[in-house]
Amino acid sequence: MGRTLSEKVWDAHVVRHADGEPDLLYIDLHLVHEVTSPQAFDGLRLAGRPVRRPDLTIATEDHNVPTYDVDKPIADPVSRTQVDTLRKNAEEFGIRIHTLGDPDQGVVHVIGPQLGLTQPGMTVVCGDSHTSTHGAFGAIAFGIGTSEVEHVLATQTLMQARPKTMAVTVDGVLPDGVSAKDLVLALIAKVGTGGGQGYIVEYRGEAIRALSMEARMTICNMSIEWGAKAGMIAPDETTFAYLQDKPHAPQGVDWEAAVEYWKSLATDEDATFDREVVLRAEDIAPFVTWGTNPGQGIPLSENVPSPDDFDNENDKVAAERALEYMGLTAGTPMREIHVDTVFLGSCTNGRIEDLRAAAGVLAGRKVAEGTRMLVVPGSGRVRLQAEAEGLDRIFKDAGAEWRGAGCSMCLGMNPDQLAPGERSASTSNRNFEGRQGKGGRTHLVSPLVAAATAVTGTLAAPADLPPVDVAVPENV
Amino acid sequence: MEAFTQHIGTAAPLRRSNVDTDQIIPAVYLKRVTRTGFEDGLFAAWRNDPSFVLNQPEYDGVSVLVAGPDFGTGSSREHAVWALLDYGFRVVVSSRFGDIFRGNSGKAGLLAALVTQDVVEQLWTTIEADPGTKVTVDLENKTISAGDVSAPFEIDDYTRYRLLNGLDDVGITLSHADEIAAYEATRPSFKPATLPAKA
Known part of the structure; x- marks a missing residue:
């Protein structure tokens, strides 16, 4: 019988299989950042163990770092210690690191792909749940805890039980103005935050094939938000074209051999999945969350739901609690919700295409009075690229703040935080209570919705805006 | 890691679903570079609320947490597990756990004891009727009991074996170093390396 994409990649990485035990899986790439690694390096030191493969490991600082005054020492002493600790550990264990100010510093899931280190058929791990992003290349990529970070550093392997397989097929063509973010938010609302648990998901179908690499990364990034072990998309010409000129892409005969291998990874015709979910792209509209988990979302055109709309008692209670936390009244049109802060960035939507999409909406327009907008590129290189294209000027002219690279307000570990009660429209991945700052209220949105919302000051899509007559730079 | 065979202690009912790891410990508490001291961040936002279950004197000294479905979803932060341990918890019971959280717990x-939602409800009722009820969690037999409630729980065999024996994963894996080296010898040359760096 044929095998699926994930089964082929999994099988190719099994170092050791024994009945009744998890497989020992080889890890091709280990991404390291400052928050989940210090205790792992301590563990190595205590046991006198080296890093087995520094040449398959790369570190950057992203979660804690400020997005302004990056040339000055980090003001928060605790954050500074954590960042300094990573730098010292990288030096001591011989690991490549990209520090503040370096073009390849940035959100760890943005730099792996931009360096061409993320490739099809690999296993990629990081002490960060959004490692699922790298699955867009047809890699098995997943987040791990600090004990597992230590395990990978010491052994370049992980013990993992083989997950089940699921296919999410998206047929048809996404309507204009509907992006990958809308698609994945609509999917999570349909299947629930636990719907993917125990599965590696393969996203497939016409609408997925039509997506750019960056849009595919947005989809795979959110796999963890519905509980999946990993999300993957089969590599194709789009993947190869993206990789071809990246610094660490294979060269010459290696490129030929690699492409031939990558092409062999697609799920076989006669392979079967343990579960299948089908969506029609035509049914998907701009989508936003109203609650405090990513499954609590609805089309932008609808009204805040009532707890009575839910049959399941747990969902009812969760909705009641979420509405209270979010300060929302059932029946309010989503479009009437005022937003204090718009955050454009994160490993979900902090890449160049996301910035282009938002800039295209903001060109010739202004951020509404009473609303602020933060634009945080995913990496130093994304920032440089945006500046080369003049996107920074569009953002600044509109009244948005143009920042340095990092995780920033996605999780508010640095000074970019919401104040209690403050409401955001955020292109990030989690609307959990307090995620963006204690008492902060988050609505997850696409970059297009974020930009339109910044203009109106209430949740909006670009189609809601009156037209403007401006010359928009190429690419936007 | 300390071996775990049986645990007896009092329990707290956490009547909430989708308790993600940002709720268990918010990101601002993750800045320590040490392995301990995370108890101050446990449920930090809720601990300010006098009505929160862990602020009730009758739940002082609990070591078992009985939570609603989808406990530990979200971020991979192992700090969530450390915060629970540092606070004094040894067992978390739920009808569904976030995958990474469950792995980190092990x-x-x-x-992390997986039971049906029905058992969670029975445990909640029992504990709330008498917060002094001792809960017995037996890993050898995979059972949990409290008052009149007695039920099996699920945990994967390998995690159970490791917990029962207090085994260190890295040590076990390094005993297979030959097999890792043999695998490495077969890796194709087109696989990327981070070193030397290319720009």
Whole structure:
């Protein structure tokens, strides 16, 4: 019988299989950042163990770092210690690191792909749940805890039980103005935050094939938000074209051999999945969350739901609690919700295409009075690229703040935080209570919705805006 | 890691679903570079609320947490497990756990016991009727009991074996170093390396 994409990649990485035990899986790439690694390096030191493969490991600082005054020492002493600790550990264990100010510093899931280190058929791990992003290349990529970070550093392997397989097929063509973010938010609302648990998901179908690499990364990034072990998309010409000129892409005969291998990874015709979910792209509209988990979302055109709309008692209670936390009244049109802060960035939507999409909406327009907008590129290189294209000027002219690279307000570990009660429209991945700052209220949105919302000051899509007559730079 | 065979202690009912790891410990508490001291961040936002279950004197000294479905979803932060352990919890019971959280628990010595939602409800009722009820969690037999409630729980065999024996994963894996080296010898040359760096 044929095998699926994930089964082929999994099988190719099994170092050791024994009945009744998890497989020992080889890890091709280990991404390291400052928050989940210090205790792992301590563990190595205590046991006198080296890093087995520094040449398959790369570190950057992203979660804690400020997005302004990056040339000055980090003001928060605790954050500074954590960042300094990573730098010292990288030096001591011989690991490549990209520090503040370096073009390849940035959100760890943005730099792996931009360096061409993320490739099809690999296993990629990081002490960060959004490692699922790298699955867009047809890699098995997943987040791990600090004990597992230590395990990978010491052994370049992980013990993992083989997950089940699921296919999410998206047929048809996404309507204009509907992006990958809308698609994945609509999917999570349909299947629930636990719907993917125990599965590696393969996203497939016409609408997925039509997506750019960056849009595919947005989809795979959110796999963890519905509980999946990993999300993957089969590599194709789009993947190869993206990789071809990246610094660490294979060269010459290696490129030929690699492409031939990558092409062999697609799920076989006669392979079967343990579960299948089908969506029609035509049914998907701009989508936003109203609650405090990513499954609590609805089309932008609808009204805040009532707890009575839910049959399941747990969902009812969760909705009641979420509405209270979010300060929302059932029946309010989503479009009437005022937003204090718009955050454009994160490993979900902090890449160049996301910035282009938002800039295209903001060109010739202004951020509404009473609303602020933060634009945080995913990496130093994304920032440089945006500046080369003049996107920074569009953002600044509109009244948005143009920042340095990092995780920033996605999780508010640095000074970019919401104040209690403050409401955001955020292109990030989690609307959990307090995620963006204690008492902060988050609505997850696409970059297009974020930009339109910044203009109106209430949740909006670009189609809601009156037209403007401006010359928009190429690419936007 | 300390071996875990049986645990007896009092329990707290956490009547909430989708308790993600940002709720268990918010990101601002993750800046320590040490392995301990995370109890101050446990449920930090809710601990300010006098009505929160862990602020009730009758739940002082609990070591078992009985939570609603989808406990530990979200971020991979193992700090969530450390915060629960540092506070004094040894066992978390739920009808569904976030995958990474459950894996992290097994690595750090916190028992994540998977039961049906029906059992969770029975445990909640029992504990709330008498917060002094002793809960017995037996890993050898995979059972949990409290008052009149007695039920099996699920945990994967390998995690159970490791917890029962207090085994260190890295040590086990390094005993297979030959097999890792043999695998490495077969890796194709087109696989990327981070070193030397290319720009």
